[in-house]
Amino acid sequence: MSKLLKKPLKLALVQLATGSDKSANLSRARSKVLEATSKGANLVVLPECFNSPYGTKYFPKYCETLLPSPPTKEQSPSYHALSELAKEAKTYLVGGSIPEYWEETKKYYNTSLTFDPSGKLLATHRKVHLFDIDIPGKITFRESEVLSPGNKVTIVDLPEYGKIAVAICYDIRFPELAMIAARKDAFLSLYPGAFNMTTGKLHWELQARARAVDNQVYVGLCSPARDMEAEYNAWGHSMVVDPNAEVIAELDEKENIVYADLTGEKIEETRKGIPIYTQRRFDVYPDVSEGKVKYEE
Numbered sequence: 001m002s003k004l005l006k007k008p009l010k011l012a013l014v015q016l017a018t019g020s021d022k023s024a025n026l027s028r029a030r031s032k033v034l035e036a037t038s039k040g041a042n043l044v045v046l047p048e049c050f051n052s053p054y055g056t057k058y059f060p061k062y063c064e065t066l067l068p069s070p071p072t073k074e075q076s077p078s079y080h081a082l083s084e085l086a087k088e089a090k091t092y093l094v095g096g097s098i099p100e101y102w103e104e105t106k107k108y109y110n111t112s113l114t115f116d117p118s119g120k121l122l123a124t125h126r127k128v129h130l131f132d133i134d135i136p137g138k139i140t141f142r143e144s145e146v147l148s149p150g151n152k153v154t155i156v157d158l159p160e161y162g163k164i165a166v167a168i169c170y171d172i173r174f175p176e177l178a179m180i181a182a183r184k185d186a187f188l189s190l191y192p193g194a195f196n197m198t199t200g201k202l203h204w205e206l207q208a209r210a211r212a213v214d215n216q217v218y219v220g221l222c223s224p225a226r227d228m229e230a231e232y233n234a235w236g237h238s239m240v241v242d243p244n245a246e247v248i249a250e251l252d253e254k255e256n257i258v259y260a261d262l263t264g265e266k267i268e269e270t271r272k273g274i275p276i277y278t279q280r281r282f283d284v285y286p287d288v289s290e291g292k293v294k295y296e297e
């Protein structure tokens with residue numbers, strides 16, 4: 001039995017077509033998650049901002065209150081929809097992300113909630129690295145105009161399987177998060193994310209494969225479906241990459257679900273063949289997962 005992934009796991013990434021109607025987004029997410037579990041998925045992932053359009057002006061309009069936890073149904077219909085869905089579908093569910101407002105600090109966050117098959121909240125990840133970019137003539141985006149960043153690495157223990165890391169979209173560009181999680185024995189790094197028509201083509205697959213090859217772990221990227229009528233055009237191409245950095249499952253830009261069977265043996269085999277895990281030179285450079293890392297399991 002593999003130490004990292006105790007038994008095979010079927011991962012499903014739901015590339016959801018999202019729109020401006022929150023309750024329609026929630027009910028579409030429900031039917032897609034139930035479809036995924038009817039095909040045997042044990043862990044289902046939704047995209048970044050799955051309950052709202054993606055854009056800074058939408059955060060205040062669509063935000064929900066998550067703290068103190070658990071929120072009431074009025075404070076967070078999405079929290080309750082996800083919790084009930086995880087229980088109904090009997091699955092681990094990474095609820096993409098939703099816009100969050102925290103009354104105490106008067107701040108907005110881009111926040112991901114992970115539930116277990118009994119509907120219990122396992123983890124909350126607030127996007128740590130805000131998407132602030134400016135590529136002249138292509139795309140300018142400043143999440144920091146509205147959002148505040150989270151401040152921790154999120155590692156979630158799925159007791160029958162092992163540990164996974166959850167981060168959001170732009171977080172993937174900072175290899176430290178995935179590296180820290182892998183050193184803490186995560187077998188999979190998951191990123192609900194919405195790259196766009198400029199950066200998607202350039203870096204979506206590259207980032208996924210890079211995080212996988214650096215750490216010899218599985219990586220999953222879950223995008224919304226592309227909507228050319230929306231202000232922000234998501235790249236799509238939700239994908240699963242294996243520990244050897246091969247893309248083992250990928251969608252195009254349309255709404256669909258992509259599945260992959262993950263095994264501990266694949267991780268062991270990859271690490272045996274190219275044993276960077278035992279060849280690291282912490283005498284030359286420090287282990288980034290030690291010291292003052294803020295992480296939560």
Ligand SMILES: NC(=O)CC(=O)C(=O)O
Pocket residue numbers: 131168169170171173193194195196199200
């Ligand atoms: N939307 C994001 O957070 C990130 C993105 O599109 C990119 O890194 O490119």
